[in-house]
Amino acid sequence: MQSVLQRASHKINAVVEKVLLVTGSAICLILFAQVVSRYAGASLGWSEEVSRHLLVAITFLGGTAAYRRAGFIGLKGIGHNIGPATQKAILLLLEVLTLFCFLAIASFGTAYTLRAWHHTTSSLQIPMSIPFVVIPLSSIIFVVHVLADMAVTLGRKKP
Numbered sequence: 001m002q003s004v005l006q007r008a009s010h011k012i013n014a015v016v017e018k019v020l021l022v023t024g025s026a027i028c029l030i031l032f033a034q035v036v037s038r039y040a041g042a043s044l045g046w047s048e049e050v051s052r053h054l055l056v057a058i059t060f061l062g063g064t065a066a067y068r069r070a071g072f073i074g075l076k077g078i079g080h081n082i083g084p085a086t087q088k089a090i091l092l093l094l095e096v097l098t099l100f101c102f103l104a105i106a107s108f109g110t111a112y113t114l115r116a117w118h119h120t121t122s123s124l125q126i127p128m129s130i131p132f133v134v135i136p137l138s139s140i141i142f143v144v145h146v147l148a149d150m151a152v153t154l155g156r157k158k159p
């Protein structure tokens with residue numbers, strides 16, 4: 001039976017993957033419109049800025065989806081030859097370190113986002129906090145995924 005954290009992690013990831021699809025499609029459309037408008041002799045002044053901010057959002061949110069799908073290079077060999085109990089302890093230690101890393105990024109990202117409220121983007125003239133909010137948001141999503149993984153690790157039977 002799945003824990004509440006695992007279900008939340010799965011549902012959040014499903015939403016993130018849909019957002020990634022929409023965001024990637026938006027970048028393609030914006031850049032295509034930019035090329036067409038330049039060929040026609042005009043230019044969309046906002047297109048490069050919007051595309052850049054959307055690409056940053058894809059990077060951070062895509063990282064959460066990759067983590068959830070275990071798309072990163074793994075450390076499966078650590079502890080493999082020294083027994084399941086040691087492997088579980090090492091895995092739990094790595095998860096705790098990862099959790100603290102993402103909590104720190106969420107904390108610093110929130111502070112950075114709040115400080116950037118008074119600065120505006122060059123062409124859209126919106127607060128820089130709007131594109132920066134993806135940093136603490138993705139960090140919180142990472143925290144949920146890591147906590148769900150920790151629940152699985154702690155729920156494993158000892159050898």
